[in-house]
Amino acid sequence: MKNKSIVYLLISLLIVLGATGFVNAEDDEIVELWYMGWAWPGDQPQEPRLEAFMEAHPNIVVTYEFVDAGEFNDRITALAAAGTLPDVLWVMDNNLYVANGWVADITDYLNNDPTFDEALFWGNSLDPMYIHERYFGLPFQLQASFLVANLDVLNYFGLRLPPPTWTWDDLWNFCQRLNRPAQNYYGMEDPWMFWAFMPAAFHSDCTWDGLTTDGTRLLMDDPGVIEALKTAIKWERENSAVSIGLADGTILTPWDHPAFVDAYGNVSPWMQNKAAFHVGWSWSLSWWTDNYESEWDIIPYPVGPVRQATPLIVDHMGISPTTKHPDEAFAFLRWMSYDAEGWADRMQVEVPCPYSMPTVDVPEAWELYFANENVPKGMRDIYETLDGGIVDPNRYVPELGYVWDNIVTPARDQLRLGAASFEDIFPVALEQANNYLQEARAKMDAALDKAIGK
Numbered sequence: 001m002k003n004k005s006i007v008y009l010l011i012s013l014l015i016v017l018g019a020t021g022f023v024n025a026e027d028d029e030i031v032e033l034w035y036m037g038w039a040w041p042g043d044q045p046q047e048p049r050l051e052a053f054m055e056a057h058p059n060i061v062v063t064y065e066f067v068d069a070g071e072f073n074d075r076i077t078a079l080a081a082a083g084t085l086p087d088v089l090w091v092m093d094n095n096l097y098v099a100n101g102w103v104a105d106i107t108d109y110l111n112n113d114p115t116f117d118e119a120l121f122w123g124n125s126l127d128p129m130y131i132h133e134r135y136f137g138l139p140f141q142l143q144a145s146f147l148v149a150n151l152d153v154l155n156y157f158g159l160r161l162p163p164p165t166w167t168w169d170d171l172w173n174f175c176q177r178l179n180r181p182a183q184n185y186y187g188m189e190d191p192w193m194f195w196a197f198m199p200a201a202f203h204s205d206c207t208w209d210g211l212t213t214d215g216t217r218l219l220m221d222d223p224g225v226i227e228a229l230k231t232a233i234k235w236e237r238e239n240s241a242v243s244i245g246l247a248d249g250t251i252l253t254p255w256d257h258p259a260f261v262d263a264y265g266n267v268s269p270w271m272q273n274k275a276a277f278h279v280g281w282s283w284s285l286s287w288w289t290d291n292y293e294s295e296w297d298i299i300p301y302p303v304g305p306v307r308q309a310t311p312l313i314v315d316h317m318g319i320s321p322t323t324k325h326p327d328e329a330f331a332f333l334r335w336m337s338y339d340a341e342g343w344a345d346r347m348q349v350e351v352p353c354p355y356s357m358p359t360v361d362v363p364e365a366w367e368l369y370f371a372n373e374n375v376p377k378g379m380r381d382i383y384e385t386l387d388g389g390i391v392d393p394n395r396y397v398p399e400l401g402y403v404w405d406n407i408v409t410p411a412r413d414q415l416r417l418g419a420a421s422f423e424d425i426f427p428v429a430l431e432q433a434n435n436y437l438q439e440a441r442a443k444m445d446a447a448l449d450k451a452i453g454k
Contacts (some may be wrong), residue, residue, distance in 0.1 A: 285376075
């Protein structure tokens, strides 16, 4: 991410000079675009974004249609069969959408846009829609995970928030200082997601769940990954509030265990000022602003033996091959994805807190984001880790959901209950999982080759 300020100075100049030239702003013809996604209007209202875009592009009218995420693929399938896909659409499964021809190749648009720069995007967030050296969509929403610190709990124990460069050992020891089982105080509330997030800090070619970055195999036979996964289980069983519910090995849902319910009822220990840290996501900032009574801040996940890896969820958007207005559709996609002025507008109109962080390193937009009174000051520390961010692989690795649900999770559950050791159960699960992943990848590659060529 070097020389970004210079790059964006050039971008701003090009915009002022009209160098992008995808849409004739002087054209009086009104173009209507149909835009579809699964953002529930009550949680992620699209209207502020759309109004800002339409103010900047008065000849384009964008109408948003909400479809529930559970029904989205079926709806797109039906529309594709009828030849009436939306002009612009969210992408639920990148491989499926490309193989089925539901999103158009936008590579030429990007090659002809001097403001497009791959280096401006965070981590590997461009990769899911970059297939066979062609682009079929772009990131337009970015979410980061981190730890949310209850500062009232830390103050109660006379402690301060650690530095953002802390290590996983620091976190473990810090939480040990806070644990008071007799009074139901714990440093960590529920470290369930550590299993997914820790391996990337212990191995340089690792994304979520111990999976290689390219999604071809699980690395649960690598010493570093094994150490991370064993430690994640140890967190759950020995160093968190949910340890109360897992200790006797009788139930997989520790929040439902009678001992946990007796200690906390049906209210989060963190929200009762009984736990110092819990896992959080940036999409919840607005909800926390309205509902958290404790003083709080956020801190990045710790540094591991290899790196500090921040988990990212990225939503991608594409243009349908059936749109009658490809230039205008691309102008909207561009504005939502990497346009400097678009992100600056979004940071000001999405309230009480922007639902998405900027998908690119746009200095002006990020300063507006940080200036929002509902964005915690620790977000600047999260920002510093985004170049090393690791994108959720579930939308771009074929059949990963099946492998997780039917092979990995049942084996992991035996570890969580203390019913088996890692060495007893995971070698067999690993072989099954990797065989399934490789077969699924081969089938999808064949489908992609048929759809777009090798």
